[in-house]
Amino acid sequence: MPELPEVETVVRGLQKVLPGRRIVEVRLGKTDFIEDPAALEKQLPGSRIVTVRRYGKFLVVDLESPDATGEKPALLIHLGMTGQLITCGPDTGVAPHTHAFFALDDGRELRYRDPRRFGSMQIVAQGNGSPLGSLGLDPLDATKSEFLAQLRGRRARIKALLLDQSVLRGMGNIYTDESLWRARIHPKRLAASLKEADLRRLYGAVQAILKEAIRLRGSSISDYVDCAGERGEFQLRHRVYQREGKKCVRCKSAIRRVIVAGRSSYFCPQCQPAPRVRARKA
DNA sequence: AGCTCTTCCTGAAAGC
């Protein structure tokens, strides 16, 4: 599923080919994941792509309107669980579940495919519109003190906080579990119970995991591919994610799975000791 | 504030 490293990989690929291109035509299939399909069909044709960038798990396509009104619209795309953005020639066969086609002025096409349609697409007036405003720190841009300030003293479970996009933007289930394993922190620990040293270790782990995942072009589990259709390789480096019952590479204990924050959470019971459970009153 | 449950959707995998 596309999280920060996967979106970053797609963005880097698109940024090589899209800036300067003009969108000449928009064709849509199913539109229930698009906020205002008519707005896309009306506003996109004729506009020029300026930049493609990542904001959390969102792809932001900054646009320049043909009528130079000063309006700088942006197309926001969230890949959800199974979203793919691919560039290809116009005659390339259409994969099932391809729901949006953006014809470009060089004859090529940008296509959006999303079997489960958990993704989303919308046009905002400025690249900072609606959903982006409520997002928290970018885990790679954040300094250690910003990161610590965001988590210190919070009563929620650390895993829930790492997944919360209003706290940190971009982490998902895979990189949360991998980071917690690396930092030797159990997903159920309350952030407020963590020592300063734990949080520092977590900061380092998050940065290291995300950077390595970007270097390896993301994790290809489920449907993830980059904008050229290539798979990533970080799934080969997963230490806990989807490794229930397999041996921890550090201590040989069997990896376990529990539900935390409504998500499957994989951890090593030896390396990541569980918090003390408060006794339930009878 | 923070937890759990539900909804959206499809395909893969498990169960019978």
Place this chain on the structure above:
DNA sequence: TGCTTTCAGGAAGAGC
């Protein structure tokens, strides 16, 4: 073999 059920999960919303 082939059908049915379950599960996965990003995000938002409800209810506690």
